[in-house]
Amino acid sequence: MSKLNILVLHSIVQDQPREWADVKLDRLTELLTTIQKNHLSITRIDHWQETGLGQVALSFDDGHVSDYDIVLPLLQAHDATATFFITSNFVGREGYLSWAQVKRLHEAGMEIGSHSLSHPYSTTISQEELMIEMQQSKFQIEQKIGAEVRSFAYPYGDYSQRTHQTAIAAGYKYICTSKPGLCKTNSVIMERNSIHSNTITQDIEKLLNPSRLYLLQQKFKYAIRHILKRSLGVNNYLKLKQLIYS
Numbered sequence: 001m002s003k004l005n006i007l008v009l010h011s012i013v014q015d016q017p018r019e020w021a022d023v024k025l026d027r028l029t030e031l032l033t034t035i036q037k038n039h040l041s042i043t044r045i046d047h048w049q050e051t052g053l054g055q056v057a058l059s060f061d062d063g064h065v066s067d068y069d070i071v072l073p074l075l076q077a078h079d080a081t082a083t084f085f086i087t088s089n090f091v092g093r094e095g096y097l098s099w100a101q102v103k104r105l106h107e108a109g110m111e112i113g114s115h116s117l118s119h120p121y122s123t124t125i126s127q128e129e130l131m132i133e134m135q136q137s138k139f140q141i142e143q144k145i146g147a148e149v150r151s152f153a154y155p156y157g158d159y160s161q162r163t164h165q166t167a168i169a170a171g172y173k174y175i176c177t178s179k180p181g182l183c184k185t186n187s188v189i190m191e192r193n194s195i196h197s198n199t200i201t202q203d204i205e206k207l208l209n210p211s212r213l214y215l216l217q218q219k220f221k222y223a224i225r226h227i228l229k230r231s232l233g234v235n236n237y238l239k240l241k242q243l244i245y246s
Helices: 025-037 045-051 067-076 099-107 129-143 161-169 201-209 212-230 234-245
Strands: 003-009 057-063 081-084 111-114 151-153 174-176
Touching: 003 201, 025 067, 045 057, 045 099, 045 111, 045 174, 057 067, 057 111, 067 099, 081 099, 081 151, 099 111, 099 129, 129 161, 129 174, 161 174
Parallel strands: 003 057, 057 081, 081 111, 111 151, 151 174
Antiparallel strands: none
């Protein structure tokens, strides 16, 4: 059975990362080079779902301007595509994409997915608010790029069975979490493996060729973080995370 390894990244920076989720350009370049060295094929999430072809999908969350200024030229140089998850209300803000840039990403062959309207914790808002976040972001992006938006990624990786059901009802075909793992063909709920500021060369090799033990370790760490979020509360968890990172 074909499996897909989806990697999730956020802002790409040329200097030192300022946030935990930032990834240096050198690290992204190394990632692409290592993928090619391992003879792995890069695909988009929707294309893999339709064809089953490819082993690795790159996804970029939030809609940072680095998606256009840095990532797009690098992908084109490597003859690769990716999925970009856009937070609609962030478009046009300083440091984020413009709608013209979002459309150019689409025209360059990239998949544009939704990352919600305003980037909330999905499990903490009402059912009505959640549906608005999912439906309105999908509608806005579709109007701007002139194509269907099929993929959705949860902000903060925050989800529940209720949010899955809502995303499906909102019209999404592929729903991405931040839970580590590999995706099976025809999966609706799709796991993703994170690359961040603390990712080193050895981690890239492990991520691209994950053993069962490595994936179990990553799932355990994810479960611990999930427990901390629930026990400390989201705000206190973020404060703790920032304290550890700094």
